[in-house]
Amino acid sequence: MQNQAIQVKGLQKSYKKLHVLKGVDFEVERSSIFALLGSNGAGKTTVVKILTTLLKQDSGTATVNNFDVAAKPDEVRQSISLTGQFAAVDEILTGRENLIMIARLRHLKDPRQVADDLLNRFGLVDAADRRVSTYSGGMRRRLDIAMSLVGKPKIIFLDEPTTGLDPEARLEVWKTVKELAANGTTVFLTTQYLDEAEQLADRIAILHEGRIIANDTLADLKKLFPPAKVEYIEKKPSLEEIFLAIIGKKEKK
Amino acid sequence: METVKKHFLSDMGVMLERSMRHIFRSLDTIITVTIMPIMFMLLFVYVFGGAIQTGTDNYVNYLLPGILLIAIASGIAYTSYRLFMDMQSGIFERFHSMPIARSTALWGHVLTSLVSNAISVLVIILVALLMGFRSSAGVLSWLAVAGILALFTLALTWIAAIAGLSATSVDGAGAFAYPIIFLPFISSAFVPTESMSGPVRAFAENQPVTSVVEAIRALLAGQPVGNDIWIALAWCIGIMLVAYVFAMRVYKKRV
């Protein structure tokens, strides 16, 4: 029980007639990286919003850091931080001002010091006093993630952290995410990119048509794949192939 | 929950500081909310002033209340704009997922609207003094003027909140302000309503801006305010409450 940072049971959510989540179950272990994989419109952001108390589910339960998201939203917010799908940075403020603002909202003792440390860690020192509107996409995303680290929350949600980034910036974000988990933070990330989940996650759950159709470590997911393909070439099956295979099976049923 | 409440004021301070930075870094905002009303004032006093018969020898005194209302109406267009931009950018989601009182994000904008409009009103009054504006009003009358202007600002701010929260484009977020900016022109702000033709005059005499203008003008001139102040207060408070209820409804729906 204590080992789970997030527990989700029978989560359902509809937007008017659109039944987006039809009973989602999964658990996320502490200090691990969990990837929720799904195509555009699968409902990833909806799950993130429910877990971060921005949206109420229709039924089912979700606990984050052992607090029920519906019953104890304030306690949940004390434990988490969210880097949403669209950069949640203030374009008109400088990078430093953005970090100081969040540090002050989290009532930390020395907001300037907190900002300095994070600017250093994310390689934003040179750009610290420039307005964010002059930042590149990668810098913006790094600042966005840095802002989520202010106050060292236990659990971090990253909703499609690399969508729209160039390959170089993507690698930077990956490095950051790995460092986070190495330091004991639980990372919940969503992605449309199979290779991203493959690169980062300890555990991967695939959200498809409102349900989790697979939830395993990468190694176990690969076992699901029919071995027949191996004879073709030596290459191991990619997650993409696994994804297609699972979906294919479901649809045949 | 306790810590969330304890920090409400300091959190509001952070929000206020943030939005004030937005204002001071936007030349466009500063020009629209102070330079433009001052230009209007110069234009009316030094260009049209000679031709306008108001029955007073000091046209700046006559004009100032209306100019202040135009400045506030222009100012709240930016309140709406800033709110809209926050909704778009996802920064509201960040605030809402943080351990701070939820309402801080919205109320920060309301407070900013009050503070920034107070600043532009002060600047315009200083310029008016240079142009010959004089008032015999005592402290209490000035406080009453400040109170009416604050209520007027709040009423428009909540209208701005509805627009900012429900707009689907930047233009939409600001467009609601144009009719409001225009209202002072069809009121007693620049010329006495007696000089207007029938239906226009009827509208001018019964719309909120006229009572607000008349009340402020009387207070500043040290004259008895009569009924105007109550009509003005009723309009401002009425509009404020209705707009507040609608804005909150939209807000709850959107977040």
Ligand SMILES: Nc1ncnc2c1ncn2[C@@H]1O[C@H](COP(=O)(O)OP(=O)(O)O)[C@@H](O)[C@H]1O
């Ligand atoms: N507020 C909303 N109102 C109506 N439909 C919505 C709303 N938010 C999302 N949807 C729809 O729900 C589905 C899932 O959305 P979302 O959770 O954003 O998916 P993902 O993040 O996986 O791309 C999509 O079809 C989307 O159009």
Ligand SMILES: [Mg+2]
């Ligand atoms: Mg999404």
